[in-house]
Amino acid sequence: MADNGRPRSSGRPTLEQVAVEANVSRGTASRVVNGSLEVSPYALKAVREAIRKLGYVPNHAARSLVTRRSDTVLLVASESEDRVFSEPFFASIVRGVSQELSPTALQLNLMMASSTRQHDRVEQLVRNGHVDGVMLISLHGDDPLPRNLVDAGAPVAVIGRPMSEVGAVPYVDADNESGARTATEYLYRQGRRRIATITGSRDMAAGLDRLSGYRSALRGRRGVTRLVAHGDFGQASGEAAMRELLAKDPALDAVFAASDPMAAGTLRVLRAAGRRVPDDVAVIGFDDSELARNTEPQLTSVSQPTHQMGRKLAELVIAQLREPDTALGPVILPTELIFRASA
Template sequence: MSQTAQRPTGPNGPQRSQNPQGSQGSQGSQGEPGGSGRASTRVPAGAARPTLEEVAALAGVGRGTVSRVVNGSPRVSEKAREAVNAAIAELGYVPNRAARTLVTSRTDSIALVVPEAETRLFSEPYFSDIISGVSAELAETDMQLLLILVRNQRERERLSAYLTAQRVDGVLLVSVHQDDPLPSLLESLEIPSVLAGRRGDLEPLSYVHADNAGGARMAVRHLLRRGCQEVATITGPLDMEGARARLSGYRQALEEAGRPYREELVGPGDFTEAGGRLAMRELLERRPGLDAVFCASDVMAAGALQVLRAAGRRVPDDVAVIGFDDSIVARHTDPPLTSVRQPIEEMGRTMARLLLEEIAEQGRARRQVVLATELVVRESA
């Protein structure tokens, strides 16, 4: 797979042995986990390896509960999970991943797919924060995380073949564009999938995103309360629902305040620093009297600040600036950037958690999660 990086999500990666763990079963209730203070029953070297049933008996739970713990399912009480893990350690039980793969078609791998160029992946904090959140959620499981970049048609075809061959148990798709065929591919393959964002209001796949419109409204209301009269915006790419929602929130805040929405105050951007610089130059040429700008990302806001400084505009005295994301960029601009915080690491964690649940329970209804945003006020506005 082109541009694919793989890394273990646990401290030592997945364990392998020659003893089958048995298929996942649902029989047996959790019961009351076994107590502590037992004499060690670890099997001596050369003796028969402990079985899943023996772990269940020692832990005082059903076989299905042990299977769910081993497979990383979240649908186990903490008390039962601790009892099972203690029994596993005491018996020296080692799940046989190879045998389970043959029986269940599970690979213990998740693909994090990013349909963007590597320059964006490695330069924008959004992506690293998503990956950090996903990795943190998978850290206590045996799942491997595969990072796959898809930048052209050839790589899309390779990914399609890879997914069709059932090389992964599920997919996390980040940076969803309106015309991207990947969500439809995931839907047709019926592979467990969770998106960061959505294509529209009727998105059929599970997704996690922030309240983009609400965050934009907060930003523009703050600028209006400061007394700003001519508030511009630099948008993200409008083939992405998140960027459209932020533009919608900008417009709603103006209309609520009785201000007209003017196209000449809207600068198209692309979530990059260069895009922020270009849009800011064009806005100043069209509307030299503007006194505020809401940028749909911190990275674009950083580019806008550079142009304003070069034009001799003081921030925030002449032009107030607000970004979106509250990324590390916001804390290191000059002046530090007021920004709408979206909980990006939490988004990554939530995406991974939803995907694990879909993998563990095939046929589970798809879910949509919207996380709250908040305005973090610094010196730029």
């Protein structure tokens, strides 16, 4: 030992030297290095300062052999790259997930998995121990991926209410039905009586729940014309659906679109048809994304807290990694109608 009581340094700094420098136990230093948050703020700061001072670099390969952890979590989007990188919903979710993971040692990998081959790749990564947990977004229909990943031993959490039974897999969602009902009721209170909706994907719970909210708002109301056209949440589908609706009923006076991109497509078709918004036709979207503030006119939209949804999604995976046997229920976040010029 050196005269100051610290281990004599020889080459690469060790975890024991970090612990002595920080005046904590080796176990506490190890928990900080491994990304655990189960340490006091004082210890966390002291160990991090010791790591910087000594230039300590963890041996990740050796640590993985001991802990059987990769320190990597996977965010899997069951959509094409074009959709994931073009629609603001996904970017906001990713930012929320990343922010929640930032205080931990967990690294985030993003993967698109819209095909069976890509699903098999995700399952292989889990079974081979290359990822510690998986977050799923934009599941369609009776997707077996959540169940398969749980069977492979991975902590799993999902954005959006699953369409099929997935056992104890927790999920995060917005209150889609309530948001759609609020939007449609507002259109009715404004005196609109020929109210159409453009649905989202019918193999996704968000699409079905928003359609259910629209129908609920108009149930039992006399003198109302109800019109439904189907989209897939994307702008092109919104344009096609709006053209279909105008062909069915040129006198329609309101549209609730189940996403902001579809509402933007609606505005484009109405403008081309010479219909004024909101004078002739009121339009409401869903998301309250940046897109809603950049349309002409600006879009009244149902706000869903996508950034918070991303953070809650990461929380669910972190909780399972800390306490594997913890039972976690769904997290449903509230929505709010944000008023702008389109309705």
